[in-house]
Amino acid sequence: MSRPLLEVADIFRAYAGRFLERCRTRISWPQHQVLQAIERSRTSVLGKHRDRCTGCGHEFAFSFNSCLMGSIF
Numbered sequence: 001m002s003r004p005l006l007e008v009a010d011i012f013r014a015y016a017g018r019f020l021e022r023c024r025t026r027i028s029w030p031q032h033q034v035l036q037a038i039e040r041s042r043t044s045v046l047g048k049h050r051d052r053c054t055g056c057g058h059e060f061a062f063s064f065n066s067c068l069m070g071s072i073f
Contacts, residue, residue: 009041 016039020032027035042063051061 007042009038012038 012035016035020027020035024032048062050059051063052059
């Protein structure tokens with residue numbers, strides 16, 4: 001299954017800085033943590049893993065790990 005060309009995290013990475021400049025005092029610390037986690041999602045910061053076919057076990061690509069949102073709360 002291929003990934004879309006643009007993900008929500010891409011938008012966050014592109015615009016979060018400007019958003020925070022304008023709204024930093026209006027968001028809570030947990031909201032800020034979520035924003036940071038989404039920005040780091042699927043980047044080298046969180047490491048990568050090898051994708052593997054569940055049918056035959058063939059390894060075919062590397063994917064960056066997602067943000068594990070459950071670990072924040």
